[in-house]
Amino acid sequence: VIKTLNNSTSSSHLLHRGYGSEAVPHRKVAVLGAAGGIGQPLALLMKLNPLVSDLALYDIANTPGVAADVSHINTKSEVKGYMGEEELGKALEGSDVVIIPAGVPRKPGMTRDDLFNINAGIVKGLCDAIAKYCPNALVNMISNPVNSTVPIASEVFKKAGTYDEKKLFGVTTLDVVRAKTFYAGKAKVPVTEVNVPVVGGHAGITILPLFSQATPKANLADEDIQALTKRTQDGGTEVVEAKAGKGSATLSMAYAGAIFADACLKGLNGVADVVECSFVQSSVTELPFFASKVRLGKNGVEEVMGLGALSDYEKEGLEKLKPELLASIEKGIKFANK
Ligand code: NAI
DSSP, X not given: OHHHHSOGGGOHHHHHHHHTTSOOOOOEEEEETTTSXXXXXXXXXXXXXXXXXXXXXXXXXXXXXXXXXXXXXXXXXEEEEEXXXXXXXXXXXXXXXXXXXXXXXXXXXXXGGGGHHHHHHHHHHHHHXXXXXXXXXXXXXXXXXXXXXXXXHHHHHHHHTOOOGGGEEEOOHHXXXXXXXXXXXXXXXXXXXXXXXXXXXXXXXXXXXXXGGOBSOOXXXXXXXXXHHHHXXXXXXXXXXXXXXXXXXXXXXXXXXXXXXXXXXXXXXXXXXXXXXXXXXXXXXXXXXXXXXXXEETTEEEEEOOXXXXXXXXXXXXXXXXXXXXXXXXXXXXXHHO
């Protein structure tokens, strides 16, 4: 079961080798929005993760059922469900990692920014509680628009005096997952061996896959690279349209969220060389937040890595995305301070 959860870079074998014979430390993970389309399969995947000791499932509705269901799985972690704001504090207390897939998803014709009005408020409320009940937790923000919800979270934490830029992450792993899958299909290379960094942000053209750095190397034509880039940028919309009003990516997102949370836990536990792309506070460009490869460690972000060499096409994409990404960041900051 574990094997199907982990890819080649995060197999359970590697993970145990990383610890030698020492016991795995106690770790609590909270999922906020745990009864939703992403939340439920994410709860399942986190229940399968041997690094998790306590799994807190929080939502405004339906968590008792989800928690009872998931709790019957015979893996290590203890599962508890929490429902309604009065139980949020208990859900968060003692958490090492908080994963946030709470909020409304897109319907056909909507951009991620169309979700701003509802999700910004939800994220703000949840982050107020995180500042109060588990200010040291690593926060994995999934709720869209990530380009704005991460800046909102940073402002909320700053106001509470708890902000640590090393502990706030926008989850862009699904963009990486998609880029890997699409590249493997086109380049005809084994998908489990593929690596592709994806930088920028998490919406439309702000998603910039760096196929020039993809491995295993393949000599793809410029048109192929452009088509792969576009498909990665529109991957979410592909799912939204196929679901025809029934929501956005949930299963692939849960997988991506589980990979990213696992990387955070490994980093916390001192495993060396844990690197994932994430949307974080950054000085890689002139923008205050930017997604790039990040090395994870005992305190969260250990190193925000640079972009590496870019092709001309990628350089152009980078310049094009900056105004839109900056506007989304500023919109989040403004909302949090109004
Ligand atoms: P959903 O509607 O199926 O589930 C959302 C859940 O959040 C519901 O169970 C709802 O009760 C809960 N919720 C609402 N307000 C809450 C609050 N104040 N506290 C706790 N829980 C609350 O939506 P789905 O499909 O699970 O998507 C969730 C979010 O994830 C959306 O914003 C979506 O856009 C985003 N998303 C992000 C992706 C990424 O790559 N970062 C990919 C796909 C979706």
